[in-house]
Amino acid sequence: MDFDLPEQALAVREGVAAIAAKYDHAYWSACENEHRFPHEIWADLAEGGWIGLTVPEEYGGGGAGMLDLAVALETLTSSGGTAATFLYILTPGFGAMTLAQHGTEQQKTDILPGVAAGETQFALGLTEPDAGSNAIEITTSSRVDGDELVIKGQKIWISGLENADWMIVVTRSTPAAEAAASLGSRTAGFTLALVPVKEAVAAGTLSFSPIPKMGGNVVTSSQVFLDDVRVPLTNVLGEVDRGFAVLWDVLNPERILAAAGGVGGAEAALRVASEYASSREVFGRPIGANQAIQFPLAQLKAKTELARLMTYKAAWLFDQGRPCGNETNVAKLTAAQVSWEAADRAFQTFGGMAYSQEYPVERLFRDARIGKNIPVAEELILAHIGTQMLGLPRSY
Numbered sequence: 001m002d003f004d005l006p007e008q009a010l011a012v013r014e015g016v017a018a019i020a021a022k023y024d025h026a027y028w029s030a031c032e033n034e035h036r037f038p039h040e041i042w043a044d045l046a047e048g049g050w051i052g053l054t055v056p057e058e059y060g061g062g063g064a065g066m067l068d069l070a071v072a073l074e075t076l077t078s079s080g081g082t083a084a085t086f087l088y089i090l091t092p093g094f095g096a097m098t099l100a101q102h103g104t105e106q107q108k109t110d111i112l113p114g115v116a117a118g119e120t121q122f123a124l125g126l127t128e129p130d131a132g133s134n135a136i137e138i139t140t141s142s143r144v145d146g147d148e149l150v151i152k153g154q155k156i157w158i159s160g161l162e163n164a165d166w167m168i169v170v171t172r173s174t175p176a177a178e179a180a181a182s183l184g185s186r187t188a189g190f191t192l193a194l195v196p197v198k199e200a201v202a203a204g205t206l207s208f209s210p211i212p213k214m215g216g217n218v219v220t221s222s223q224v225f226l227d228d229v230r231v232p233l234t235n236v237l238g239e240v241d242r243g244f245a246v247l248w249d250v251l252n253p254e255r256i257l258a259a260a261g262g263v264g265g266a267e268a269a270l271r272v273a274s275e276y277a278s279s280r281e282v283f284g285r286p287i288g289a290n291q292a293i294q295f296p297l298a299q300l301k302a303k304t305e306l307a308r309l310m311t312y313k314a315a316w317l318f319d320q321g322r323p324c325g326n327e328t329n330v331a332k333l334t335a336a337q338v339s340w341e342a343a344d345r346a347f348q349t350f351g352g353m354a355y356s357q358e359y360p361v362e363r364l365f366r367d368a369r370i371g372k373n374i375p376v377a378e379e380l381i382l383a384h385i386g387t388q389m390l391g392l393p394r395s396y
């Protein structure tokens, strides 16, 4: 058993850390407050090859795997850029990894070089007003019409559309009830399609409106209307009616990246809390000398180390092409929890100043909280662990 990170992952950490060091908390807080995409760091990361890290080399990328991508994201969020989790899930995750795994030669040739160059961005349209945790119940439909796929329906909370060139839209080409009867399973009948966002908006078949939200405002998250969006059948990812397998390969990387972002977020919160606790003096001594302040931070440092180990294990298994559902879920659960607990403890450590936008704690606090609810809610992960790892009866 070897717990050392491979040399390549260490090089990723070093390279991303050098760029992250140029963008401090004030930069990320400004982007958040101005609801602005962090174009400057995105361009720097793309130039360094850290956006196209998982794009195969023949399409201009780094040919790296999930472990490297997880380390890159953890390094970014640990520097204070906690909203980078959204950025990495959307384009290097949904875009590069999905296409590398399931794209046709044409799709890869057309799209991946732009991802590697940092010029092409992605979104994923899965969640609907009546189908979040129960993704199997989505009703956005798709039908084949000649050599085109026609998509109709509604999505909600879809992130990054304002900059996205492509949205992977998850549709039902066969409704759930019919799929169970005619195709043998409710997970049959899914079709995933690559929708060119700007073209569909220009054609008047796609529209979206951002939802005002509590944090993560470096990207918008929108309500989306698809009104007979037409794409060529060559834009289907995988096969018509057999998209569920592709969807799983989208969701596992998403959870591993969410875990990596959470581990880094916990580190960021613990670092600002420790610095403040070492310098802030009350009753004639640094508050960090008091065990009521120090021990919770120390406890959370220990939990962060554990979440990191499980995140790396899940990423490593994914890279080996081995089953990683259990490890991925445990990593996502524990990383989201420790990220939130660390942000909450940091908040406590700062006293009244936690509430001031002079310090990054309030932003870290807002960014950390949503990790327990998305991309998959804590309860659904516990349900997975209960049924799959403990053999308990199913509730969902």
Ligand SMILES: Cc1cc2nc3c(=O)[nH]c(=O)nc-3n(C[C@H](O)[C@H](O)[C@H](O)COP(=O)(O)OP(=O)(O)OC[C@H]3O[C@@H](n4cnc5c(N)ncnc54)[C@H](O)[C@@H]3O)c2cc1C
Pocket: 123, 124, 125, 126, 127, 131, 132, 133, 134, 156, 157, 158, 159, 160, 213, 216, 221, 370, 373, 374, 375, 376, 377, 378, 379, 380, 383, 395, 396
């Ligand atoms: C900021 C943000 C960005 C997002 N970005 C995207 C995106 O880019 N693309 C996309 O497709 N989606 C996106 N989402 C949607 C996100 O994936 C969903 O919100 C998430 O999957 C939860 O679904 P829901 O909100 O419908 O919650 P619901 O499914 O309505 O669940 C509500 C609560 O009930 C609990 N619950 C439900 N069933 C059970 C059960 N059987 N046992 C116990 N508890 C249960 C859940 O755990 C949860 O706590 C985003 C959401 C947010 C907030």
